[in-house]
Amino acid sequence: MHAHIPQDTAVGIPATVVWDLYGGAKLGRLVDKLLADVIGKVEIVEGDGGVGTIIKLTFPPGGQMTGDMVEIIAKVDDENRVRENEVIEGGFKDLGFDLFRFRLEIIEKDSESCIIRSSMEYEIDDELEDVVSRYVSIRPLKIIAETAGKHENHYHVKLFNQ
Incomplete structure (x- = not known):
């Protein structure tokens, strides 16, 4: 079974500002600071936020997923504002998925707003x-x-x- 699940979220922030967050390591820091109790604790194991960076997500207690999940940043396209992470260990891999990929795309609406297109492919x-x-x-x-x-x-x- 192969599937792709998209989600568009409109935000009142310029695409360049959102891409600065989504295009590298800052997204993990945002999740870690503001969403650790909901999404999990994020740790960069290796790399600087570019292609090849290894990220470990530790799921919060009491959630549906448990333990750790390790992802690699497989693609960063600054021109088109696209980032793809693939699960390489734990999490969805432990559940039997052959492929689990997160794709994040920032689409400019106008100079003051954009759409964050998040998707999962598995x-x-x-x-x-x-x-x-x-x-x-x-x-x-x-x-x-x-x-x-x-x-x-x-x-x-x-x-x-900081």
């Missing part, structure tokens, strides 16, 4: 359909996009220019 054996219905949700990516849209201007200097 491949899994058809016999594991119950795993998909139980664990796959675009909700975490939507929460991250909404948080970025609400907090990016306020927290930008405080969080990222």
Whole structure:
């Protein structure tokens, strides 16, 4: 089974500002500072936020997913404002997914707003359909996009220019 699940979130922040957050390591810091209790604790294991960076996400206690999940940043396209992370260990891999990819794209609407297009793509054996219905949700990516849209201007200097 192969699927692609998209989610668009409009935000009142310029695309260049949002890409500055989404295009590198700052997104992990935003999640770690503001969403650790919902999404999990984010740690950069290796790299600087570019292609090849290894990221470890430790899921929060009491959530549906448990333990750790390791991702690699597989693509960063500054010109088109696209980033792709692939799960390489734990999390969805432990549940039987052959491929689990997160794609983040920042689409400029006008000079003061943009759309954060978050999506998930996965491949899994058809016999594991119950795993998909139980664990796959675009909700975490939507929460991250909404948080970025609400907090990016306020927290930008405080969080990222330390």
